[in-house]
Amino acid sequence: TAADGLKWDKAPCRFCGTGCHVRVGVKDDKVVAIQGEQLADVNKGLLCVKGYHVGGILYGKDRLTQPLLRKNGKLVPISWDEAIDVVAQRIYDKPDEFAIYGSGQWTIPEGYVAQKFIKGGLSNNHIDPNARLCMASAVTGYLSTHGVDEPAGCYDDLDKCDVMIMWGNNPAEMHPVLFSRVIDRRSKGEEVMLIDIGTRRTRTTEYSDEYLEFKPHSDLAIANGIAHLLIKNGTYDKSFVERFCNFRKDTDTPSLFGQPSTFEEYSKLLEPYTPEYVEELSGVSAEKIRMLGELFGRRDIRITSLWCMGVNQHTRGTNMNRLLHGIHMLSGHFGKPGDAPTSLTGQPSACGTAREVGTLAHALPGGRIVAKEPHRKDCERIWNLPEGRINAKPGYHTVKMWEQFCTSTEEGGDVSTIWVQVTNPGHTLPNLKKHFTNKEGLKDKFLIVSEVYPTASTKLADLVLPAAMWVEKNGIYGNSERRTQQWFKMVNPPGEARDDCWMTIAVARRLFEMGHPGMKDKDGGFIFELKDDSGAEVPVWEWERYYDVNVDKQLYEEYREFTYMKHKDVAPYDELVKARGLRWPVVQRANGKWEETPFRFMEFSDSYVEKGKELQFYHSVTGDDKALIWFCPYDPPAEAPDQDYPMWLSTGRVLEHWHTGTMTRRIPQLRNAMPHAYVEMHPEDAAEKGLANGDLAVIETRRGKIEMPVWLNGRGRPPRGTVFVPFFDENLLINDITLGEIDPISKEPDYKKCAATVYKR
Numbered sequence: 018t019a020a021d022g023l024k025w026d027k028a029p030c031r032f033c034g035t036g037c038h039v040r041v042g043v044k045d046d047k048v049v050a051i052q053g054e055q056l057a058d059v060n061k062g063l064l065c066v067k068g069y070h071v072g073g074i075l076y077g078k079d080r081l082t083q084p085l086l087r088k089n090g091k092l093v094p095i096s097w098d099e100a101i102d103v104v105a106q107r108i109y110d111k112p113d114e115f116a117i118y119g120s121g122q123w124t125i126p127e128g129y130v131a132q133k134f135i136k137g138g139l140s141n142n143h144i145d146p147n148a149r150l151c152m153a154s155a156v157t158g159y160l161s162t163h164g165v166d167e168p169a170g171c172y173d174d175l176d177k178c179d180v181m182i183m184w185g186n187n188p189a190e191m192h193p194v195l196f197s198r199v200i201d202r203r204s205k206g207e208e209v210m211l212i213d214i215g216t217r218r219t220r221t222t223e224y225s226d227e228y229l230e231f232k233p234h235s236d237l238a239i240a241n242g243i244a245h246l247l248i249k250n251g252t253y254d255k256s257f258v259e260r261f262c263n264f265r266k267d268t269d270t271p272s273l274f275g276q277p278s279t280f281e282e283y284s285k286l287l288e289p290y291t292p293e294y295v296e297e298l299s300g301v302s303a304e305k306i307r308m309l310g311e312l313f314g315r316r317d318i319r320i321t322s323l324w325c326m327g328v329n330q331h332t333r334g335t336n337m338n339r340l341l342h343g344i345h346m347l348s349g350h351f352g353k354p355g356d357a358p359t360s361l362t363g364q365p366s367a368c369g370t371a372r373e374v375g376t377l378a379h380a381l382p383g384g385r386i387v388a389k390e391p392h393r394k395d396c397e398r399i400w401n402l403p404e405g406r407i408n409a410k411p412g413y414h415t416v417k418m419w420e421q422f423c424t425s426t427e428e429g430g431d432v433s434t435i436w437v438q439v440t441n442p443g444h445t446l447p448n449l450k451k452h453f454t455n456k457e458g459l460k461d462k463f464l465i466v467s468e469v470y471p472t473a474s475t476k477l478a479d480l481v482l483p484a485a486m487w488v489e490k491n492g493i494y495g496n497s498e499r500r501t502q503q504w505f506k507m508v509n510p511p512g513e514a515r516d517d518c519w520m521t522i523a524v525a526r527r528l529f530e531m532g533h534p535g536m537k538d539k540d541g542g543f544i545f546e547l548k549d550d551s552g553a554e555v556p557v558w559e560w561e562r563y564y565d566v567n568v569d570k571q572l573y574e575e576y577r578e579f580t581y582m583k584h585k586d587v588a589p590y591d592e593l594v595k596a597r598g599l600r601w602p603v604v605q606r607a608n609g610k611w612e613e614t615p616f617r618f619m620e621f622s623d624s625y626v627e628k629g630k631e632l633q634f635y636h637s638v639t640g641d642d643k644a645l646i647w648f649c650p651y652d653p654p655a656e657a658p659d660q661d662y663p664m665w666l667s668t669g670r671v672l673e674h675w676h677t678g679t680m681t682r683r684i685p686q687l688r689n690a691m692p693h694a695y696v697e698m699h700p701e702d703a704a705e706k707g708l709a710n711g712d713l714a715v716i717e718t719r720r721g722k723i724e725m726p727v728w729l730n731g732r733g734r735p736p737r738g739t740v741f742v743p744f745f746d747e748n749l750l751i752n753d754i755t756l757g758e759i760d761p762i763s764k765e766p767d768y769k770k771c772a773a774t775v776y777k778r
């Protein structure tokens with residue numbers, strides 16, 4: 018209010034994919050207060066401990082405020098002019114060897130600009146977001162089930178379900194505000210059964226009615242066991258399956274769309290997955306498998322499944338996503354509020370930017386892909402580019418991109434410069450040591466990192482560009498439930514920090530001035546021309562005017578045209594300004610009002626469903642409006658414990674820290690609450706190894722070793738034979754020794770399981 022002397026405005030939280038809305042209080046060009054936004058449907062005034070401290074992320078003492086260029090081994094300050102020259106020259110000399118590595122923390126305009134720069138400007142498609150490391154398997158799961166990415170349901174499902182099943186998921190810590198929606202219902206006397214299916218006990222387990230602990234990787238067997246029982250007991254939803262589903266099976270050479278199958282073949286392939294066989298594979302008792310089968314077989318309850326990294330960061334992540342969709346389809350637990358299979362995201366705009374804008378190496382905006390000529394033509398038309406500008410060959414996915422960068426040119430490493438924006442690969446890539454200790458491979462390579470603080474990645478960088486963050490710039494994010502959220506710049510960034518969108522356009526402009534043909538449209542104009550209200554061009558160099566012309570709005574409105582191509586219609590910018598987020602497809606009614614779509618493909622909610630159809634998968638793979646139910650077998654993990662490395666190592670997150678901790682570790686309250694990483698293990702395993710609480714343990718895998726303190730009986734408890742390490746601590750980089758194996762379809766790495774040995778130092 019005016020009475021408190023603060024200027025308040027709305028913004029989504031900077032951290033997780035839940036997309037809580039906050040009210041930001043500003044005084045004297047500084048964020049001084051944060052409140053949960055009462056008007057926001059997502060969180061209704063509530064925030065988690067990270068959200069309440071989100072304002073503090075701007076004010077760490079070591080913000081980067083000047084461009085820094087490595088000279089004689091040291092990073093020294095240079096001007097923006099020089100920095101832009103350096104980047105532009107690297108690209109000008111070798112445009113085909115240049116790549117951008119971005120993130121689900123990019124705002125929608127930032128991601129849009131970056132992918133247009135690479136795909137429409139440099140024609141090489143070497144751009145990928147870090148979202149490849151966290152939800153690529155959810156993308157391939159949705160694509161191969163519904164024919165189009167992103168969930169059908171939304172958070173409202175949590176308010177309606179009778180049973181919530183969490184698959185390898187710990188929402189009590191990772192999506193606490195969402196979890197609280199269900200706990201709140203229970204505290205008001207509603208009956209909601211919570212089932213935690215996981216590989217270690219967590220805070221989520223404490224609230225759950227059932228805890229089913231499975232051997233790592235065997236979740237596929239459990240899902241197949243449920244499907245087996247539904248068919249064997251005749252409790253699958255025959256009518257639903259006949260009206261809305263077709264069948265597919267995985268093949269020996271995994272592919273996105275597999276091979277057509279039939280209900281009969283599907284039933285036969287599931288025959289071996291008896292409860293007893295599933296118990297043998299998974300360690301979950303046959304009785305509990307029957308309990309799950311019975312629940313899915315009931316028509317009088319609604320079941321919501323939630324999952325996140327436990328399912329996605331998996332060498333069979335695509336298959337596990339398919340199986341979860343499959344058991345919901347087979348049982349008819351789909352298409353009603355509360356009956357939904359939904360993947361959550363870890364980053365604030367993993368959906369809005371990484372997926373929807375088309376920053377993945379094979380994608381174009383609006384669900385288009387580079388491999389299809391008509392899609393490229395659509396894109397060239399909207400961008401006013403000459404025909405053939407967009408390359409038909411997908412660029413390198415994340416792991417491949419970094420492998421190419423860290424391999425010498427002589428040995429075929431054909432990515433010589435990477436520009437990292439809004440992410441920290443020096444901390445998060447799996448099997449890190451393999452990448453960044455290869456001095457010979459990195460010779461002559463050039464790493465550019467846009468960042469807000471010094472990180473594990475800036476330590477490796479040749480050029481560091483100081484970035485503005487969150488409410489220091491305009492922005493738009495899209496959360497896990499298809500909700501697009503907008504905010505305005507509220508405070509100035511420190512020193513010379515600037516936003517990533519500006520950096521990309523500035524480099525493009527310099528290349529345009531150098532005569533790079535890719536920066537010209539069909540008429541010879543600049544591909545990112547910025548205009549004021551009168552239509553006159555505003556050069557990107559006029560930094561003071563950059564926000565006056567609302568570049569975000571200009572880019573977003575250009576992007577919006579793409580969203581109509583696959584019924585992902587986002588709202589006009591001005592509607593977003595008024596709202597606390599709107600879930601697409603957002604359609605205009607006859608009265609002129611713009612309305613969101615909470616439930617997709619469902620006639621009662623989605624205006625794209627034809628009258629009388631009830632449920633319509635209008636982008637189905639088979640072209641008949643039906644979804645696909647997949648058979649995917651259980652097969653062994655890429656690496657399992659053996660005599661030399663007898664334990665499972667799993668990695669993940671903690672409540673207080675967001676991903677690599679570069680923001681949250683600079684907030685004293687959060688840092689003090691969780692100061693460093695640790696290894697969590699079963700007390701009996703620890704006792705056997707002579708380890709007590711706080712002792713330093715060595716964790717060793719085939720890729721190296723690391724030491725960290727043991728935490729016994731903490732907030733989580735792995736079973737015997739498993740250890741867990743959170744990855745937020747840059748001083749204890751567990752990714753130095755994690756496994757680099759990837760899902761063959763989504764190319765997402767498995768961070769959740771590898772073989773390790775643990776011993777006292």
Ligand code: SF4
Nearest residue numbers: 030032033037065068
């Ligand atoms: Fe922010 Fe996620 Fe916490 Fe909500 S749950 S306040 S979005 S970190």
